[in-house]
Amino acid sequence: MPAGEPLPDAGLLPVADARTTRAAVRVLLAAHRARAAFAAVCLLAAAACSLAAAPLLGRIVDLAADGDASGLTRPVLLLAGAAIGQGALAYAGMAAVARLGEEVLATTRETFVDRALDLPLERIERGGSGDLTSRVTEDIAMVSEAVRGAVPEFVQSALIIALTLAGLTALDWRFAVAALVALPIQALTARWYVQRSGPIYGARRRAAGGEQQQLLETVGGAATVRAFGLAGAHVDQVERRIDRSISATVALTRLHTRFFGRLNIAEAVGLSAVLVTGFLLVDDGAVTIGAASAAALYFANLFGPVNSALFLLDTLQSATASLARIVGVTDLPAPPRPPDPVTSAGADSPADLDAAPADGSLAVRDLRYTYLPGQEVLHGVSFDVPAGGSVALVGGSGGGKTTLAKLLAGVHAPSAGTIRVGGSGGTGTDPVTLRATVALVTQEVHVFAGTLAEDLRLAATRASETELWNALAAAGAADWVGALPDGLDTVVGDGGLALDPARAQHLALARLQLADPAVAILDEATAEAGSSGARQLEAAAQRVLAGRTSVVVAHRLSQAADADLILVLDDGHVVERGSHEDLLAASGRYAQLWRTWSAHRC
């Protein structure tokens, strides 16, 4: 989907239909054709070995009936060989399926993360980030669980069932017909189970979640619970939650008991039909007693695979639903990749991609943006910045400063108008190229879990330690990082040292310095005006922005005073533009904002 084109559907992220899901699985498997073929051959051969057991036992029965003990050695040896062969082949086949599953899962996860990171922000906002999160966590976990357990077991069971039915037919087709008597009971049982198991599993998951939540609340808030004398009430609530959890588990156990009870009836009916058929056929002289015994054994061998295949149906059903939600995202078309600034130099660019920007100059023309249909929040903003120039965006709350900053950084695609970086792209630089060229530092700085060095190297993988320290010095963070006992090896982020917002901002500025973009956009309001923190951050920002084209959302007007160009935004319009001196002299909106701001800063 080309950037900027209207998105196909509103609301949640797409869910693939059954055909698309199957096609995606086929494509994934095609990449591992050899392993898939090896697994299939091993499992088929293992199933064939298991089938050899019944006729061999039948042969032993025939020899015993004839009183011929001398011929027993061969079938007994063959029986042992078949058992060993089955074990070895099943092991090799299951291991290959497991490895295949892991490889396919890894590819799926990588593609998912790739596509998720490329999704336009408005797409995620419309669906709610919860939708994306639940696909990454619950759906991937569901599919992983199925790939590791249910899928190999189901494939093996299905193969054994198919081959056993073929074996029964080979003995005498009437045995296969007799075995099929059990089929309607099994089909009805499976339908009955799948209809009921989903809601019961759901209720058990909810009950378990509620129980865990209640326990966390009671134990986590123990001091408050005790202080307010709420222990009795909390114990009651915990008991109620545990009771609900127990009831859900009992309901599930009852369902399983009834499910297997029904399958036992199917087995009894089918086995009776095979035995009666065997009796009649032996009576007619159509088959030997050994063949009839083999048929009965074949049928008995079906119990395990049939039961497990039916039992796995609901797991596979849930996994398929989860897979459709994952494929819905992985199947989204990949956005066009920005050209490599080095390799694309001098080469013809594809028609839909801009050439890599030659420098950091910005030309913005008639930029418009609409979050919600019919409610434009930027109404035709135009301005130019030469490479290395600086712009400050100023104005009251809701004026459109952050929106403009996000459009310039390629976070959102403009609803209309163009942004051109480095004079490239007659129709405007596309958001993907913008994201690769323009760096944006916002108020929500994410500190990634890991060491400080790792966090910094996200911006420049090969940066040396000296370069890291230089970047920290430019960002004004070298002092406090140097004072940490582990310095650059200090673990930060989740589970590590918690960084306050100002320090996180320092880190973001250091990353910006390391990434060394031609254009940088700052939209941060971490420190209060007049505080020493604010002054330090401003000085750091100035150092880091030196030599780059910069656009700063000036939450504190001191950030605007030195800019080459100040744009005053009000309700999505540029209502004033010029340098600090020009605008003060004009005694307009900016001058008024400056007076108010100056009076309030300490």
Ligand SMILES: Nc1ncnc2c1ncn2[C@@H]1O[C@H](COP(=O)(O)OP(=O)(O)OP(=O)(O)O)[C@@H](O)[C@H]1O
């Ligand atoms: N995700 C969104 N969905 C819908 N409307 C939005 C969204 N984000 C911003 N807006 C609206 O767009 C307009 C411009 O908001 P924006 O945040 O760009 O202004 P701002 O000048 O940066 O304000 P502030 O200084 O308070 O951050 C406002 O009317 C705001 O309500």
